[in-house]
Amino acid sequence: xxxxxxxxxxxxxxxxxxxxxxxxxxxxxxxxxxxxxxxxxxxxxxxxxxxxxxxxxxxxxxxxxxxxxxxxxxxxxxxxxxxxxxxxxxxxxxxxxxxxxxxxxxxxxxxxxxxxxxxxxxxxxxxxxxxxxxxxxxxxxxxxxxxxxxxxxxxxxxxxxxxxxxxxxxxxxxxxxxxxxxxxxxxxxxxxxxxxxxxxxxxxxxxxxxxxxxxxxxxxxxxxxxxxxxxxxxxxxxxxxxxxxxxxxxxxxxxxxxxxxxxxxxxxxxxxxxxxxxxxxxxxxxxxxxxxxxxxxxxxxxxxxxxxxxxxxxxxxxxxxxxxxxxxxxxxxxxxxxxxxxxxxxxxxxxxxxxxxxxxxxxxxxxxxxx
Numbered sequence: 001x002x003x004x005x006x007x008x009x010x011x012x013x014x015x016x017x018x019x020x021x022x023x024x025x026x027x028x029x030x031x032x033x034x035x036x037x038x039x040x041x042x043x044x045x046x047x048x049x050x051x052x053x054x055x056x057x058x059x060x061x062x063x064x065x066x067x068x069x070x071x072x073x074x075x076x077x078x079x080x081x082x083x084x085x086x087x088x089x090x091x092x093x094x095x096x097x098x099x100x101x102x103x104x105x106x107x108x109x110x111x112x113x114x115x116x117x118x119x120x121x122x123x124x125x126x127x128x129x130x131x132x133x134x135x136x137x138x139x140x141x142x143x144x145x146x147x148x149x150x151x152x153x154x155x156x157x158x159x160x161x162x163x164x165x166x167x168x169x170x171x172x173x174x175x176x177x178x179x180x181x182x183x184x185x186x187x188x189x190x191x192x193x194x195x196x197x198x199x200x201x202x203x204x205x206x207x208x209x210x211x212x213x214x215x216x217x218x219x220x221x222x223x224x225x226x227x228x229x230x231x232x233x234x235x236x237x238x239x240x241x242x243x244x245x246x247x248x249x250x251x252x253x254x255x256x257x258x259x260x261x262x263x264x265x266x267x268x269x270x271x272x273x274x275x276x277x278x279x280x281x282x283x284x285x286x287x288x289x290x291x292x293x294x295x296x297x298x299x300x301x302x303x304x305x306x307x308x309x310x311x312x313x314x315x316x317x318x319x320x321x322x323x324x325x326x327x328x329x330x331x332x333x334x335x336x337x338x339x340x341x342x343x344x345x346x347x348x349x350x351x352x353x354x355x356x357x358x359x360x361x362x363x364x365x366x367x368x369x370x371x
Contacts (some may be wrong), residue, residue, distance in 0.1 A: 010242065011137055012303055016193065016340065018327070018357075021356060021357070022353065022356060026354040028352065028354040028355075029353060029356060030354065032351070032352035033345060033349045033352050035348065036344050036345070036347060036348025036349070036351065036352075037341060037344045037345040039090050039344065039346020039349050040340050040341055040343065040345070040347075040348075041261070041337075041340070041344065042343050043335070043340065043344075044064045044336075044337040044340040044341060045261075045337060046109040047230045047334075047335045048117060048118070049117070049332030049334070049335070050090060050328055050332055050333060050334035050335075051074050051114050051115065051116055051117065051118060051119050051124060051329060051332050051333065052098075052113060052114065052115045052116075052333045053113070053114050053119065053122040053326055053327060053328050053329070054111070054112075054113050054326070055111075055112050055114075055126055055326040055327065056103065056108055056109055056110070056111050056112075056321050056322065056323045056324060057107070057109065057110045057111075057112060057130065057133070057320050057321065057322055057323065058108060058318075058321055059073060059108045060133070060134070060137060060141075060317075060318055060319045060321075060324075061109060061142070061317065061318060061322055062140065062144050062316070062317040062322040063311070063316060065142075065319065066108055067137045067320070067362050068137060068369035070102045070107045070108065070110065071102065073110065073133070074100055074101065074102055074110060077097075077100050077110075077112075077129065077132075080132065080303065081097045081100075082097075083097050083099070083100055083130065090115055090116055091117075091148055092118075093121060095114050095115060095116025095121050095122050095124075095125040096114070096115050096116065096353050097112065097113070097114050097129070098114065098115050099111065099113040100112050107321065108114070110127070112129060114126060114129075114215075115333070116336075119328050119329075120268070122328070123328075126322075127327060130320060130321070133319075133320045134319045134320055136195070137245075137320075141317060141319070144311075144317060145209045145312070147310055148311050148312060150309045152305065152309060155269070155301055155305045155308060155338065156305065158301055159301045159302065159305060161228060162294060162297055162301060163298060166294065167290070167294060170289055170290045170294065171221065171290065171301070174283060174286050174287065174290065175284055175289075177280060177283045181280055181283070182275055184311050185271050185274055185275045186219050186275070188271055189268055189271050189272070189275075192263050192267055192271075193268070194270055196263060197260060197263055199262045200256050200259055201260070201262070203252075203256050204253060204256045204257060204260070207249045207252055207253040207256065208242075208253065210245070210347070211246060211249050211250065211253070213244050214245055214246045214249065215246075217238075217242050218239060218242055218243075218334055219245075221238055221242070222239075222244070223238055230296055237366065244321070305313065
């Protein structure tokens with residue numbers, strides 16, 4: 001039991017002895033720590049400084065479509081600028097693109113980080129990347145502009161054709177049909193006036209003359225009446241016959257006058273009304289075309305033309321550009337001088353303490369062997 005207690009006591013670390021050892025070797029600790037710290041400082045202040053810029057690109061677009069799928073553009077830039085090559089070193093006038101990635105949650109933005117020996121080189125490289133993207137997809141913008149301008153030309157031609165040629169063509173068709181219809185109606189009116197009315201007027205004149213003759217005959221017969229019975233019967237028969245003829249002539253005369261009035265009031269007036277208000281299926285279709293369909297067509301063409309013209313404005317299509325300011329670091333990101341000096345100091349201090357204890361351990365070990 002006593003042997004075990006003695007062993008434990010021998011194994012216990014005497015803290016006072018440790019501090020005493022450290023105090024004795026304080027000069028070594030200070031000098032060693034200072035040397036390591038100076039070496040770290042020399043490394044930090046002699047190493048070539050590395051600068052970094054951080055920029056965000058908004059991918060170019062035409063309307064609501066991007067010029068390229070973000071993941072495709074990302075992979076293309078990684079390949080062209082050798083981003084994934086771990087052996088590529090940062091050299092003078094040859095900065096290194098360290099990161100190209102799609103901004104999380106916003107697929108039409110790319111984030112790019114570039115490291116180099118000066119901010120001037122980095123800005124130049126950043127411009128090189130931007131110029132590459134815009135030059136590589138320049139053909140899409142040119143194709144879009146050519147197609148849009150051609151559409152505008154076609155629409156302008158169709159609009160001018162509709163407003164000047166098509167409209168005039170319909171108007172001529174309407175004029176032609178109106179003339180044909182008017183001519184037909186006028187021919188009917190002329191026929192009624194010159195032929196039918198003349199014929200009726202001649203008949204009326206004929207029957208009026210007949211009536212006058214009949215009246216004269218009646219007067220003459222009445223004057224020549226005799227007391228002779230047989231002659232009286234003959235006269236009465238003649239009078240009756242003439243009266244029948246008179247009645248018949250009056251009826252025909254009345255019918256003819258009624259027919260004349262009917263032609264003048266109804267037929268001719270109706271034709272005149274028809275002439276002033278021409279009605280025809282072909283004419284109706286042309287008028288609908290002229291007054292409704294053609295204006296609608298012209299309106300639609302104008303709207304399409306305005307829409308295509310709006311596309312030529314810069315807010316409809318745009319090249320890839322840097323969104324916001326490019327984040328430049330005024331001071332180098334590498335080496336981190338303060339951190340290196342602090343780490344060197346801490347490392348030197350800890351290492352010096354370790355060496356003191358290690359040397360003390362070696363000495364103790366040799367002393368035990370000599371004993």
